[in-house]
Amino acid sequence: MQLRFTKMQGAGNDFVVLDATQQPLDLTPEQYRQLGDRRFGIGADQILVVEKSRTPGVDFRYRIFNGGSGDEVEQCGNGARCFVRFVRDRGLTDKKVIRVDTMNTLLELRLQDDGRVTVDMGAPIFELPQVPFDPQGLSPRRHGDIELWPLDVGDGVIDDVAVLSMGNPHAVQVVDSVDHAPVEVHGPLIEADPHFPRKVNAGFMQVVSRSHIRLRVYERGAGETLACGTGACAAVVAGIRLGLLDKRVDVDARGGRLTIEWQGGDSHVLMTGPAVTVFEGEISL
Numbered sequence: 630m631q632l633r634f635t636k637m638q639g640a641g642n643d644f645v646v647l648d649a650t651q652q653p654l655d656l657t658p659e660q661y662r663q664l665g666d667r668r669f670g671i672g673a674d675q676i677l678v679v680e681k682s683r684t685p686g687v688d689f690r691y692r693i694f695n696g697g698s699g700d701e702v703e704q705c706g707n708g709a710r711c712f713v714r715f716v717r718d719r720g721l722t723d724k725k726v727i728r729v730d731t732m733n734t735l736l737e738l739r740l741q742d743d744g745r746v747t748v749d750m751g752a753p754i755f756e757l758p759q760v761p762f763d764p765q766g767l768s769p770r771r772h773g774d775i776e777l778w779p780l781d782v783g784d785g786v787i788d789d790v791a792v793l794s795m796g797n798p799h800a801v802q803v804v805d806s807v808d809h810a811p812v813e814v815h816g817p818l819i820e821a822d823p824h825f826p827r828k829v830n831a832g833f834m835q836v837v838s839r840s841h842i843r844l845r846v847y848e849r850g851a852g853e854t855l856a857c858g859t860g861a862c863a864a865v866v867a868g869i870r871l872g873l874l875d876k877r878v879d880v881d882a883r884g885g886r887l888t889i890e891w892q893g894g895d896s897h898v899l900m901t902g903p904a905v906t907v908f909e910g911e912i913s914l
């Protein structure tokens with residue numbers, strides 16, 4: 630099978646984007662893994678599939694597959710921004726505000742005049758079964774407006790991990806320095822911690838000031854990426870609930886900057902950042 634694709638990136642989090650608006654696409658997890666493979670395929674953190682939505686009033690359906698595992702997942706923030714650029718550049722819509730169905734949420738995506746994209750990521754979710762997180766055998770510690778959990782990481786226990794969902798599961802901890810955080814060692818252990826039945830994305834956040842953090846994320850099904858949009862939202866929400874951050878925060882990931890805004894409570898998290906097309910091509914699968 631010959632497949633046309635577009636390679637895109639948002640703050641260095643990279644994607645293979647496939648247009649399935651004209652023809653349905655039914656790839657296996659192995660084929661998604663192959664597309665994501667940096668040596669035997671194209672190479673990408675995630676594969677994004679653009680489909681027509683079946684919901685009235687919704688423009689598109691947006692499906693996300695992790696490049697490392699080939700598994701379909703619920704949400705991808707940086708991918709959502711690339712999604713907007715893709716559907717606009719290909720002439721699939723001329724709207725500046727686009728409504729998109731994902732596996733479990735409806736997203737509203739807004740193209741700014743400066744070319745950046747703002748995504749309404751919805752409200753953060755703290756209900757543990759919805760994350761999903763099974764706290765059996767663990768006792769939390771209350772800090773500020775949030776519960777922090779201990780997680781076993783083989784060579785010890787990390788005491789203060791915030792657990793929440795931005796549509797997909799996140800475990801966020803504050804570290805002194807992201808440069809020295811054991812992301813490669815603890816990341817995979819946290820990802821596979823049995824208290825997370827669907828695994829988890831592991832965030833390591835350094836608070837620089839009340840409006841600025843540095844962040845590294847070990848992504849479920851992809852390993853450490855240069856940026857993670859939902860990870861940035863989860864980190865800022867956790868930091869605000871901990872009383873460490875203001876309502877608008879610049880997040881510096883290794884691949885670029887995202888700006889996250891959250892007014893607290895049930896309000897929605899807004900994420901703004903870049904979305905860039907890198908190249909187009911065709912691959913045989």
Ligand SMILES: N[C@@H](CCC[C@H](N)C(=O)O)C(=O)O
Nearest residue numbers: 705706707797849857858859
């Ligand atoms: N890169 C992403 C998140 C992609 C999905 C994630 N690895 C998961 O399994 O939940 C982002 O920008 O949010």
